Amino acid sequence: MTELAATFQQEAVAEAYQHRPPYPDEVFDRLEALITDEPRRVLDIGAGEGAIARPLAPRVEHVDAIDFSAPMIEAGRQRPGGDQPNITWQVNPIETAELDGPYALVTAGASIHWMPWEETFARIVPHLTPNAQLVVIEHGPVDMPWWDGVMQAIQRHSRKKNHDPKYNVVEAIRDRGLLELGGTARTAPVTYHQKVTDYIEQFHSTSSLARDLMTPEEAADFDAMVEEAVRPYAKDGVLELKIEAELSWGRPLA
Ligand SMILES: C[S@@+](CC[C@H](N)C(=O)[O-])C[C@H]1O[C@@H](n2cnc3c(N)ncnc32)[C@H](O)[C@@H]1O
Secondary structure (H helix, E strand, C coil): HHHHHHHHHHHHHHHHHHCCCCCCCCHHHHHHHHHCCCCCCEEEEEECCCHHHHHHHHHHEEEEEEEEHCCCCCCCHHHCCCCCCCEEECCCCHHCCCCCCCCCEEEEEEHHHHCCCHHHHHHHHEEEEEEEEEEEEEEEEEECHHHHHHHHHHHHHCCCCCCCCCCCCCHHHHHHHCEEEEEEECCCCEEEEEHHHHHHHHCCCHHHHHHHCCCCHHHHHHHHHHHHHHHHHHCCCCCEEEEEEEEEEECCCC
Protein backbone atom coordinates (compact mmCIF):
# COMPACT_ATOMS: atom_id res chain seq x y z
CA MET A 1 0.00 0.00 0.00
CA THR A 2 2.75 2.43 0.95
CA GLU A 3 4.45 1.86 -2.39
CA LEU A 4 1.19 2.50 -4.25
CA ALA A 5 0.43 5.64 -2.19
CA ALA A 6 3.86 6.93 -3.20
CA THR A 7 2.69 7.04 -6.84
CA PHE A 8 0.81 10.25 -5.96
CA GLN A 9 4.24 11.90 -5.71
CA GLN A 10 4.72 11.34 -9.45
CA GLU A 11 4.30 14.33 -11.78
CA ALA A 12 2.58 12.15 -14.40
CA VAL A 13 -0.10 11.07 -11.91
CA ALA A 14 -0.82 14.67 -10.93
CA GLU A 15 -0.96 15.58 -14.62
CA ALA A 16 -3.40 12.75 -15.46
CA TYR A 17 -5.59 13.67 -12.48
CA GLN A 18 -7.25 16.58 -14.33
CA HIS A 19 -9.09 13.98 -16.45
CA ARG A 20 -10.99 12.50 -13.53
CA PRO A 21 -14.64 13.60 -13.74
CA PRO A 22 -15.65 16.34 -11.28
CA TYR A 23 -17.78 15.59 -8.23
CA PRO A 24 -21.50 16.30 -8.84
CA ASP A 25 -22.70 19.69 -7.51
CA GLU A 26 -25.02 17.84 -5.12
CA VAL A 27 -21.93 16.73 -3.18
CA PHE A 28 -21.20 20.35 -2.29
CA ASP A 29 -24.84 21.08 -1.36
CA ARG A 30 -24.69 18.13 1.01
CA LEU A 31 -21.31 19.09 2.46
CA GLU A 32 -22.54 22.62 3.10
CA ALA A 33 -25.65 21.26 4.84
CA LEU A 34 -23.47 19.16 7.17
CA ILE A 35 -21.80 22.29 8.60
CA THR A 36 -23.73 23.41 11.65
CA ASP A 37 -21.03 25.15 13.72
CA GLU A 38 -19.12 28.40 13.35
CA PRO A 39 -16.55 29.21 12.15
CA ARG A 40 -17.28 27.49 8.84
CA ARG A 41 -13.70 26.28 8.46
CA VAL A 42 -13.07 23.02 6.58
CA LEU A 43 -10.15 20.60 6.71
CA ASP A 44 -9.73 18.64 3.45
CA ILE A 45 -7.46 15.64 4.07
CA GLY A 46 -5.67 14.06 1.11
CA ALA A 47 -6.87 17.07 -0.86
CA GLY A 48 -4.95 16.14 -4.02
CA GLU A 49 -5.47 18.76 -6.70
CA GLY A 50 -8.49 20.12 -4.88
CA ALA A 51 -11.44 18.37 -6.51
CA ILE A 52 -13.27 18.92 -3.21
CA ALA A 53 -11.45 21.99 -1.84
CA ARG A 54 -11.78 24.24 -4.90
CA PRO A 55 -15.58 23.97 -5.47
CA LEU A 56 -16.23 24.02 -1.71
CA ALA A 57 -14.21 27.16 -0.97
CA PRO A 58 -16.81 29.71 -2.24
CA ARG A 59 -19.41 28.14 0.09
CA VAL A 60 -17.41 28.28 3.35
CA GLU A 61 -15.18 30.57 5.35
CA HIS A 62 -11.90 28.76 4.78
CA VAL A 63 -10.48 25.45 3.53
CA ASP A 64 -7.17 23.97 4.69
CA ALA A 65 -6.25 21.59 1.86
CA ILE A 66 -3.59 19.14 3.01
CA ASP A 67 -1.80 16.48 0.98
CA PHE A 68 1.59 14.82 1.22
CA SER A 69 2.18 15.07 -2.54
CA ALA A 70 3.85 18.29 -3.72
CA PRO A 71 2.94 17.67 -7.41
CA MET A 72 -0.74 17.16 -6.52
CA ILE A 73 -0.85 20.36 -4.44
CA GLU A 74 0.97 22.29 -7.18
CA ALA A 75 -1.59 21.01 -9.73
CA GLY A 76 -4.35 22.18 -7.38
CA ARG A 77 -2.93 25.68 -7.15
CA GLN A 78 -2.92 25.89 -10.98
CA ARG A 79 -6.40 24.47 -11.61
CA PRO A 80 -9.53 26.69 -11.83
CA GLY A 81 -10.32 28.09 -8.38
CA GLY A 82 -6.97 26.99 -7.00
CA ASP A 83 -5.94 30.57 -6.22
CA GLN A 84 -8.96 31.47 -4.05
CA PRO A 85 -7.66 33.43 -1.06
CA ASN A 86 -9.59 31.28 1.42
CA ILE A 87 -7.77 28.06 0.49
CA THR A 88 -4.54 27.28 2.31
CA TRP A 89 -2.59 24.51 0.56
CA GLN A 90 -0.19 22.51 2.67
CA VAL A 91 2.21 19.74 1.65
CA ASN A 92 2.39 17.40 4.62
CA PRO A 93 1.20 13.99 5.76
CA ILE A 94 -2.06 14.56 7.62
CA GLU A 95 -0.65 12.73 10.66
CA THR A 96 1.86 15.53 11.25
CA ALA A 97 0.21 18.46 9.43
CA GLU A 98 -0.04 21.90 10.99
CA LEU A 99 -3.72 22.43 11.77
CA ASP A 100 -5.46 25.76 12.14
CA GLY A 101 -8.94 24.91 13.42
CA PRO A 102 -11.35 24.59 14.91
CA TYR A 103 -12.90 22.92 11.89
CA ALA A 104 -16.66 22.51 11.46
CA LEU A 105 -16.19 19.89 8.73
CA VAL A 106 -13.49 17.43 7.63
CA THR A 107 -13.64 16.11 4.08
CA ALA A 108 -11.82 13.05 2.74
CA GLY A 109 -12.38 12.56 -1.00
CA ALA A 110 -11.07 9.16 -2.15
CA SER A 111 -8.25 9.48 0.34
CA ILE A 112 -8.97 8.00 3.77
CA HIS A 113 -8.07 4.43 2.75
CA TRP A 114 -4.48 5.61 2.27
CA MET A 115 -4.08 7.05 5.75
CA PRO A 116 -3.00 5.54 9.09
CA TRP A 117 -6.35 6.02 10.83
CA GLU A 118 -5.28 6.06 14.49
CA GLU A 119 -2.60 8.71 13.92
CA THR A 120 -4.82 10.70 11.56
CA PHE A 121 -7.78 10.80 13.93
CA ALA A 122 -5.57 11.55 16.93
CA ARG A 123 -4.24 14.54 15.00
CA ILE A 124 -7.55 15.98 13.80
CA VAL A 125 -10.04 15.28 16.61
CA PRO A 126 -8.64 17.94 19.02
CA HIS A 127 -9.15 20.57 16.29
CA LEU A 128 -12.88 20.04 15.71
CA THR A 129 -15.91 22.13 16.68
CA PRO A 130 -18.46 20.36 18.96
CA ASN A 131 -20.68 19.15 16.07
CA ALA A 132 -18.06 18.76 13.36
CA GLN A 133 -18.51 15.82 11.00
CA LEU A 134 -15.98 13.83 9.00
CA VAL A 135 -17.30 13.08 5.51
CA VAL A 136 -15.84 10.35 3.31
CA ILE A 137 -16.68 10.92 -0.35
CA GLU A 138 -16.20 8.57 -3.29
CA HIS A 139 -17.41 9.11 -6.84
CA GLY A 140 -17.19 7.76 -10.34
CA PRO A 141 -19.07 6.61 -13.42
CA VAL A 142 -21.77 3.95 -13.06
CA ASP A 143 -23.65 1.61 -15.44
CA MET A 144 -20.97 1.48 -18.12
CA PRO A 145 -21.90 -1.06 -20.79
CA TRP A 146 -18.20 -1.34 -21.74
CA TRP A 147 -17.02 -2.13 -18.20
CA ASP A 148 -16.23 -5.86 -18.70
CA GLY A 149 -13.66 -4.98 -21.36
CA VAL A 150 -12.11 -2.28 -19.17
CA MET A 151 -11.97 -4.70 -16.22
CA GLN A 152 -9.93 -7.11 -18.33
CA ALA A 153 -7.42 -4.34 -19.03
CA ILE A 154 -7.32 -3.43 -15.32
CA GLN A 155 -6.87 -7.04 -14.25
CA ARG A 156 -4.01 -7.48 -16.68
CA HIS A 157 -2.14 -4.31 -15.76
CA SER A 158 -3.14 -3.12 -12.28
CA ARG A 159 -0.38 -3.19 -9.66
CA LYS A 160 -2.98 -3.78 -6.96
CA LYS A 161 -3.61 -7.51 -7.08
CA ASN A 162 -5.64 -8.00 -3.90
CA HIS A 163 -8.61 -5.77 -4.74
CA ASP A 164 -11.67 -6.74 -2.69
CA PRO A 165 -14.85 -5.20 -4.20
CA LYS A 166 -16.78 -5.87 -0.95
CA TYR A 167 -14.36 -3.88 1.25
CA ASN A 168 -16.05 -0.82 2.77
CA VAL A 169 -13.57 1.66 4.21
CA VAL A 170 -16.14 3.53 6.32
CA GLU A 171 -17.34 0.32 7.98
CA ALA A 172 -13.71 -0.65 8.61
CA ILE A 173 -13.05 2.69 10.35
CA ARG A 174 -16.25 2.38 12.38
CA ASP A 175 -15.37 -1.19 13.37
CA ARG A 176 -12.00 0.11 14.60
CA GLY A 177 -13.98 2.34 17.02
CA LEU A 178 -12.91 5.55 15.30
CA LEU A 179 -16.20 6.76 13.82
CA GLU A 180 -19.69 7.26 15.16
CA LEU A 181 -21.48 6.86 11.84
CA GLY A 182 -24.16 9.51 11.28
CA GLY A 183 -25.46 8.80 7.79
CA THR A 184 -24.82 7.96 4.17
CA ALA A 185 -26.21 9.34 0.91
CA ARG A 186 -25.85 8.71 -2.79
CA THR A 187 -26.22 11.64 -5.18
CA ALA A 188 -28.50 11.61 -8.20
CA PRO A 189 -26.56 10.72 -11.37
CA VAL A 190 -25.27 13.55 -13.55
CA THR A 191 -24.32 13.23 -17.19
CA TYR A 192 -20.71 13.95 -18.09
CA HIS A 193 -19.31 13.88 -21.63
CA GLN A 194 -15.67 12.95 -21.96
CA LYS A 195 -13.30 12.43 -24.88
CA VAL A 196 -12.19 8.80 -25.15
CA THR A 197 -8.54 9.87 -24.91
CA ASP A 198 -9.21 11.69 -21.62
CA TYR A 199 -11.28 8.77 -20.31
CA ILE A 200 -8.32 6.47 -20.95
CA GLU A 201 -5.82 8.91 -19.48
CA GLN A 202 -7.66 9.28 -16.15
CA PHE A 203 -6.93 5.62 -15.37
CA HIS A 204 -3.25 6.59 -15.22
CA SER A 205 -4.06 8.98 -12.34
CA THR A 206 -4.85 5.97 -10.15
CA SER A 207 -2.12 4.61 -7.92
CA SER A 208 -2.28 1.12 -9.39
CA LEU A 209 -2.19 2.15 -13.07
CA ALA A 210 0.32 5.02 -12.92
CA ARG A 211 2.36 5.27 -16.13
CA ASP A 212 5.63 5.23 -14.21
CA LEU A 213 4.79 1.78 -12.85
CA MET A 214 4.49 0.36 -16.40
CA THR A 215 6.76 -0.03 -19.36
CA PRO A 216 5.66 2.07 -22.36
CA GLU A 217 4.56 -1.20 -24.03
CA GLU A 218 2.36 -2.14 -21.07
CA ALA A 219 0.79 1.34 -21.01
CA ALA A 220 0.13 1.16 -24.75
CA ASP A 221 -1.47 -2.28 -24.34
CA PHE A 222 -3.68 -1.00 -21.50
CA ASP A 223 -4.73 2.04 -23.54
CA ALA A 224 -5.51 -0.09 -26.62
CA MET A 225 -7.62 -2.54 -24.59
CA VAL A 226 -9.68 0.27 -23.05
CA GLU A 227 -10.05 2.04 -26.39
CA GLU A 228 -11.31 -1.17 -28.01
CA ALA A 229 -13.79 -1.74 -25.16
CA VAL A 230 -15.33 1.75 -25.34
CA ARG A 231 -15.16 2.31 -29.14
CA PRO A 232 -18.64 0.88 -29.93
CA TYR A 233 -20.17 3.30 -27.41
CA ALA A 234 -18.33 6.50 -28.39
CA LYS A 235 -19.95 9.12 -30.59
CA ASP A 236 -17.43 11.28 -32.50
CA GLY A 237 -14.75 10.20 -30.02
CA VAL A 238 -16.84 11.18 -26.97
CA LEU A 239 -18.36 8.98 -24.26
CA GLU A 240 -21.45 9.74 -22.23
CA LEU A 241 -20.84 8.93 -18.55
CA LYS A 242 -23.23 8.86 -15.62
CA ILE A 243 -21.45 10.12 -12.51
CA GLU A 244 -22.61 9.36 -8.98
CA ALA A 245 -21.05 10.08 -5.62
CA GLU A 246 -21.47 8.45 -2.24
CA LEU A 247 -21.04 10.32 1.02
CA SER A 248 -20.69 8.79 4.50
CA TRP A 249 -20.38 11.00 7.54
CA GLY A 250 -20.08 10.85 11.26
CA ARG A 251 -18.27 11.98 14.33
CA PRO A 252 -14.59 10.98 14.31
CA LEU A 253 -13.24 9.64 17.61
CA ALA A 254 -9.63 9.55 18.71
C1 LIG B 1 -7.14 9.56 -4.91
S1 LIG B 1 -6.40 11.06 -4.36
C2 LIG B 1 -7.83 12.04 -3.91
C3 LIG B 1 -7.61 13.52 -4.07
C4 LIG B 1 -8.85 14.40 -3.83
N1 LIG B 1 -9.27 14.35 -2.45
C5 LIG B 1 -10.00 14.01 -4.73
O1 LIG B 1 -11.07 13.68 -4.22
O2 LIG B 1 -9.83 14.06 -5.97
C6 LIG B 1 -5.73 10.60 -2.77
C7 LIG B 1 -4.79 11.65 -2.21
O3 LIG B 1 -4.48 11.34 -0.85
C8 LIG B 1 -3.14 11.75 -0.62
N2 LIG B 1 -2.65 11.08 0.59
C9 LIG B 1 -2.53 9.75 0.81
N3 LIG B 1 -2.08 9.52 2.07
C10 LIG B 1 -1.93 10.73 2.66
C11 LIG B 1 -1.51 11.15 3.96
N4 LIG B 1 -1.14 10.28 4.89
N5 LIG B 1 -1.48 12.49 4.23
C12 LIG B 1 -1.84 13.38 3.27
N6 LIG B 1 -2.24 13.04 2.03
C13 LIG B 1 -2.29 11.73 1.72
C14 LIG B 1 -2.42 11.38 -1.91
O4 LIG B 1 -1.23 12.09 -2.09
C15 LIG B 1 -3.47 11.74 -2.97
O5 LIG B 1 -3.31 13.04 -3.48
